[in-house]
Amino acid sequence: MSFLALESLTKRFGSHPAVDGLSLAVEQGEFVSLLGPSGCGKTTTLQMIAGFVEPTSGAIRLAGRDLLAVKPARRGLGIVFQSYALFPHMTVGENVSFGLEMQGVASGERARRVAETLELVGLRALAGRFPRQLSGGQQQRVALARALVIQPQILLLDEPLSNLDAKLREEMQIELRQIQRRVGTTTILVTHDQAEAMALSDRLVVMNHGRVEQIAPPHEAYERPATAFVASFLGKTNLLDGASVRPEKIQFAGRGLAGRVRARVFQGNHWLYQVETGSGLVTVIRQNTGEPMPAEGEAVCLAWNSSPPQAKLGEVSAQQTEGS
Amino acid sequence: MSKNGPLALCYHALFVAFMLAPIVVVVCVAFTPEGYLSFPTDHWSLRWFYAIGRYPEFISAFWRSLWLGALSSAIAVGFSVPAALAIARYRFAGRDAMTALFMSPLMIPHVVLGIAFLRFFTEIGLGGTFVGLVLAHIVIVLPFALRLTLASAVGLDRAIEHAAVSLGASEATVLRRITLPLIVPGLMSGWALAFINSFDEVTMTVFIAAPGTETLPVRMFLYIQDNIDPLVTSVSACVIAITVVALVALDRAYGLERLLIGRSVDAR
Known part of the structure; x- marks a missing residue:
């Protein structure tokens, strides 16, 4: 008990x-x-x-x-x-x-x-x-x-x-x-x-x-957020194809979802990107390793590992929300 | 810090002069050697201060006023504590009516109250007694006591009382150890304001005081109806002197601002 x-x-x-x-x-x-x-x-x-x-x-x-x-x-x-x-x-x-x-x-x-x-x-x-x-x-x-x-x-x-x-x-x-x-x-x-x-x-x-x-x-x-609310309330998240993908799980790659860097912000230990894609605005967080990173306006491709499967979220309401 | 311009300085000086002039004149007149109200020009005398000694009823009226003010204000504050806590915390039927009732003595002309109390006290056998005076003064000073008590009760953070409860304090203990100590500054301000109003009151009291229960303002009022000598000015000068001494002492001991505004440094 x-x-x-x-x-x-x-x-x-x-x-x-x-x-x-x-x-x-x-x-x-x-x-x-x-x-x-x-x-x-x-x-x-x-x-x-x-x-x-x-x-x-x-x-x-x-x-x-x-x-x-x-x-x-x-x-x-x-x-x-x-x-x-x-x-x-x-x-x-x-x-x-x-x-x-x-x-x-x-x-x-x-x-x-x-x-x-x-x-x-x-x-x-x-x-x-x-x-x-x-x-x-x-x-x-x-x-x-x-x-x-x-x-x-x-x-x-x-x-x-x-x-x-x-x-x-x-x-x-x-x-x-x-x-x-x-x-x-x-x-x-x-x-x-x-x-x-x-x-x-x-x-x-x-x-x-x-x-x-x-x-x-x-x-x-x-x-593994159980609902869209949890996904968006706990940290930042992107809803891509009805699945929640955390910004730090997305990488810049040779191929994948094509897009253009709309804005990037340097936050010391990491970079925060907003990338304009065919599936809407995607937030990307990359560790600062000292390597050169894509600049604003540059064309990029986004890739992420979808296994283990991200929680499928039925009630997709917000494109992308930021937790308080 | 911004500076006052010459016009503002002029205005302030005139304002202060306007406020203080009557007091200064009364005190000066008290030192006249003449037998009538006159502004002393070449001679100053303590004649009218010695004269107070020949009128023991002024002395006893002074003490009566002091006791009356202290007692009626204390009782009014005692009443206003539970009333203020209830009004500040709970929403109940008749809450607004209750508040209006307690505040109503402010609205009613004192002369009306005086006539009403005269009639009422005579009816129930309290006419001209000290008890009657105390009861009537409780009624007129209650709004002042309640106002300031209420202000401190409203400002009290309920989480502080909840904290005490969560630590195992009973309701009585919370009231005694937490709530009352925290509203004490408000209670003291309420008492002080109530006392000043009671000490000062003449319009109502003149109807209900009898020979032997006259307060100082009533005694002075009655005296100048029959006499034109400057005795009342020397009495006034004494009251002013006592007030100044009391205010300075209070300011040193407690802080006048704290007393009259009712804000405690302890309360957040």
Whole structure:
């Protein structure tokens, strides 16, 4: 039996279904991401697990026990909010200590665990500061420490990195993954950032309009997207003859699909091409190996390996879409 | 930084003069040695300050005004906390009607309220009592207390309370440890504004105060109806001095801007 089970979870606001029959089984220690565009129901799902939103129907079980019968304050979940939601009138130490205090942990033990957790996120020296005196990244770590110190059964992360700048976000991704590995807490991340979800998770739950599009490990979802939505949402893709072909799988060759380079962009480790062909505009990504590459306006031929067969996609709607 | 032009400077100077002139005149008149309201020309005297000592009812009216303001403002703030939290967070039947009701004392002329309270208090046996004064003042200062409490309740990030709940805090604990401390700046501003309004109120109070429960403004008002001597100006000068001292002390201790605008440095 799985550790956390969502069974046909549904939430309607009026007649609009925000989450529509979502079923998901999460194993202990697993890192699962709910991924999708805004309004896809991922945050509502998280809030139902946390207990801030009551489901219209369906069940949530944690270690076999009915979680919906438990009050939010008794669920024992650690939550990191998008806005961090630190207590502004308490110091870093007091913020982290709060959950232990609520559990009635004795003060000596409390101080030890607070120090230990702050050490884990690398903020031991800042225990006496107030949240407003910290940078965004530091506040984010405090929020993580505050959630982890109570040794939660599940860690819920609601867009935890979206308020950080790109460079810091990448650093935090790696750190978050390391910390999660170390403490081994079952984690559910909600994000609209496909790169973040792929970097961090054991499995992705790609959602759209309140429904699950695909549940798979990141690599599998990327290589074998179950639907056109997944293909276009996870990275860039070309739809050629009804099949999804990733831009980095296409090569410039002596023969193949003929076309003309419309634009090329140098991005350091790779080149990004847009090629005008008989089957429409095709995006091509080539590694930068230092070799000379076709210039803008040049005639080229595109070739790609279609075995193993690319997922055949029935509902081809967009010619080519870019994931956010 | 842009500089003010000569015209703007001139305008600002005139504006400040217009605001301060009455206060300066009142304070100057208080130092007259004459027995009538006159601007002292060659002689200055403390005669009318010593005179206050012969009228203990002014002193007791001052303390009564202070207590009345403090008490009615505190009770109004106490009422406005649950009201503000409910109005800020929930959509329920009668919400708009409730808000309008709490704000209505702002709309009703105080003279009307005064007559109404006079009649009502006499009917229920509270006529001319301090309790009656407190009740009436709660009504007129409630809009000020509620306005600022509401502003801080609306500005509160609900995720902060959710975070506390997720860490195992009960509703009562969240209110005591998280919500109230975070809206305290708003409550203090609300109290201060309410206090100023109560201390100042004369139009309504003059109807419901009796000899023995007169507030300072009422006492002064009644006094100048029968007398033309400058006693009220020396009383005014004392009140102004006390106000200045209180404001400077508050500014040092807490920050006037924080108090009157209700913004906390802690709140995000």
